[in-house]
Amino acid sequence: MFVYADNAATTRVSEAAVRAMLPYLGTCFGNASSLYSFGQEAKEALENARATVAGCLGAEPREIYFTSGGSESDNQAIFSAAAQGRKKGKMHIISTAFEHHAVLHTLRRLEKEGFAVTYLDVHENGVVTPEQVRDAVREDTCLVTVMFANNEIGTIQPIREIGALCRERKVLFHTDAVQAAGHLPIDVKADNIDMLSLSAHKFHGPKGVGALYVRRGVTLQNLIEGGAQERGKRAGTENVAGIVALSVALKDACDHMAENAEKVSALRDRLIEGLLRIPHSALNGDRERRLPGNVNFCFEGIEGESLLLLLDDAGICASSGSACTSGSLDPSHVLLAIGRPHEVAHGSLRLSLCEENTPEDVDHILTEVPRIVEYLRNMSPVWKDLVSGKKQFML
Amino acid sequence: MALYSEKVFDHFKNPRNVGEIPDADGVGEVGNAKCGDIMKMYLKIRDNVITDVKFETFGCGSAIASSSMATEMIKGKTIEEALAVSNKDVVDALDGLPAHKLHCSVLAEEAIKSAVQDYYERNGIPYDKSQFPVMEDCEHCGEHEVRMV
Ligand SMILES: Cc1ncc(COP(=O)(O)O)c(C=O)c1O
Numbered sequence: 001m002f003v004y005a006d007n008a009a010t011t012r013v014s015e016a017a018v019r020a021m022l023p024y025l026g027t028c029f030g031n032a033s034s035l036y037s038f039g040q041e042a043k044e045a046l047e048n049a050r051a052t053v054a055g056c057l058g059a060e061p062r063e064i065y066f067t068s069g070g071s072e073s074d075n076q077a078i079f080s081a082a083a084q085g086r087k088k089g090k091m092h093i094i095s096t097a098f099e100h101h102a103v104l105h106t107l108r109r110l111e112k113e114g115f116a117v118t119y120l121d122v123h124e125n126g127v128v129t130p131e132q133v134r135d136a137v138r139e140d141t142c143l144v145t146v147m148f149a150n151n152e153i154g155t156i157q158p159i160r161e162i163g164a165l166c167r168e169r170k171v172l173f174h175t176d177a178v179q180a181a182g183h184l185p186i187d188v189k190a191d192n193i194d195m196l197s198l199s200a201h202k203f204h205g206p207k208g209v210g211a212l213y214v215r216r217g218v219t220l221q222n223l224i225e226g227g228a229q230e231r232g233k234r235a236g237t238e239n240v241a242g243i244v245a246l247s248v249a250l251k252d253a254c255d256h257m258a259e260n261a262e263k264v265s266a267l268r269d270r271l272i273e274g275l276l277r278i279p280h281s282a283l284n285g286d287r288e289r290r291l292p293g294n295v296n297f298c299f300e301g302i303e304g305e306s307l308l309l310l311l312d313d314a315g316i317c318a319s320s321g322s323a324c325t326s327g328s329l330d331p332s333h334v335l336l337a338i339g340r341p342h343e344v345a346h347g348s349l350r351l352s353l354c355e356e357n358t359p360e361d362v363d364h365i366l367t368e369v370p371r372i373v374e375y376l377r378n379m380s381p382v383w384k385d386l387v388s389g390k391k392q393f394m395l
Numbered sequence: 396m397a398l399y400s401e402k403v404f405d406h407f408k409n410p411r412n413v414g415e416i417p418d419a420d421g422v423g424e425v426g427n428a429k430c431g432d433i434m435k436m437y438l439k440i441r442d443n444v445i446t447d448v449k450f451e452t453f454g455c456g457s458a459i460a461s462s463s464m465a466t467e468m469i470k471g472k473t474i475e476e477a478l479a480v481s482n483k484d485v486v487d488a489l490d491g492l493p494a495h496k497l498h499c500s501v502l503a504e505e506a507i508k509s510a511v512q513d514y515y516e517r518n519g520i521p522y523d524k525s526q527f528p529v530m531e532d533c534e535h536c537g538e539h540e541v542r543m544v
Binding site: 301302303305306309310313322323324331341342343346379381382383384 | 398404407408410413414415424428429430431432433434435451452453454455456458459496
């Protein structure tokens with residue numbers, strides 16, 4: 001049996017998206033910037049895609065810029081806001097402790113350039129409050145950037161309320177919605193969002209293509225200089241096929257959002273209930289405020305990489321926040337941010353489902369995970385110390 | 396490209412000598428749960444020969460494979476032969492480890508030495524302390540971060 005349960009890492013490109021992109025690789029390969037009608041066909045597809053994406057977000061087409069993905073969108077949004085801030089002497093940014101590295105590393109670079117960044121605590125449940133943002137805003141705050149939903153633990157942030165606060169205090173608000181787009185309702189106007197990042201491969205589109213929504217009136221700075229594509233804000237011959245596929249995948253995801261969410265969250269809940277039966281395990285992140293497909297657990301006394309390898313052997317694709325899964329020595333900053341001790345964070349497992357998963361997939365996971373956890377615990381000196389009372393259980 | 400060699404996978408999935416020796420003559424425990432790996436090694440020693448060895452490991456695939464391989468390499472050997480096993484020997488026997496996993500083989504070497512040292516201490520056997528690793532806290536903790544997509 002093969003179970004793909006790592007949809008937060010990336011998703012399968014849908015057949016509809018593949019079908020939609022093929023003509024722009026083949027018969028309609030023209031450059032969207034060319035004057036002749038053959039190129040203009042590509043241009044038309046590009047603009048239709050822009051209108052579709054805008055429609056999915058409640059934006060205007062001219063507020064959508066296509067990029068190479070979530071990382072680029074995050075970088076451009078944050079650097080743009082910082083550049084505007086610097087001009088006005090406003091060099092303070094508010095973010096959270098558990099953003100994706102595309103945001104965190106961008107902020108770190110700005111810190112080196114003299115910006116001050118406040119990283120809001122995300123509490124044990126992995127959710128920030130609008131009050132925290134309100135209390136952190138200063139006279140010199142130029143940007144608030146808070147992710148829509150966390151990629152590891154799936155917790156959903158109070159974006160609309162934070163947006164309203166930022167609007168009131170006249171501070172730019174960016175949200176990394178890479179995990180949310182196509183999965184949660186988004187209306188950039190009602191949600192008071194000034195800039196929003198999304199990435200096609202998280203909702204059954206292809207990798208290497210994304211979008212940045214920028215509210216009209218917000219100044220965007222180039223990350224990539226060159227030709228005048230994307231109204232001069234993002235140089236480079238457009239990835240027409242990828243962009244068309246992004247728009248088709250996003251439209252599909254938004255059209256079926258409610259039914260997908262219902263189906264996927266039912267699978268998720270069964271998975272969570274089943275895994276909670278493993279002794280000394282804990283769900284990471286708020287039980288209610290979470291993405292329909294996200295399950296993230298810590299199992300005490302074991303290490304995540306060995307769990308992943310044995311799951312792989314059982315045909316299950318998953319992720320872990322253990323240090324060993326990435327070649328670094330610290331476990332996931334997200335798990336540390338919600339207060340999990342290092343020892344426990346090493347034993348984490350993320351299973352992320354999509355509407356293509358089946359109840360049989362969940363059955364298979366629920367057979368394999370408890371078996372493997374027990375197997376690994378039986379050879380773990382840490383587990384033995386916990387059971388014998390030499391060390392105290394944390395979960 | 397596979398993450399690990401077939402040998403590593405084999406020793407990880409079918410680890411040799413897993414478990415505890417309740418009446419062990421020497422026990423060594425190295426590593427740190429905070430850093431994500433702990434190895435514990437149990438030795439049974441008779442007439443200077445390691446007659447039995449078992450291990451317990453909390454850690455990643457290569458930590459488990461390194462422990463398993465190390466136990467195979469020292470079973471039936473004299474103490475001197477066991478002490479001569481280096482982390483490089485463990486890596487070679489496993490047909491290599493990824494660069495960032497080499498510390499797992501270091502832990503395996505240290506686990507052997509630490510268990511022998513315990514045997515010496517328990518039996519009042521004089522030994523050259525400089526031959527044994529000094530256990531220290533992991534100096535790297537806190538410097539790196541995990542990347543998850
Ligand atoms: C929350 C979040 N932000 C940003 C990214 C980066 O997106 P991309 O891989 O398209 O650059 C990801 C996923 O990789 C993500 O989960």
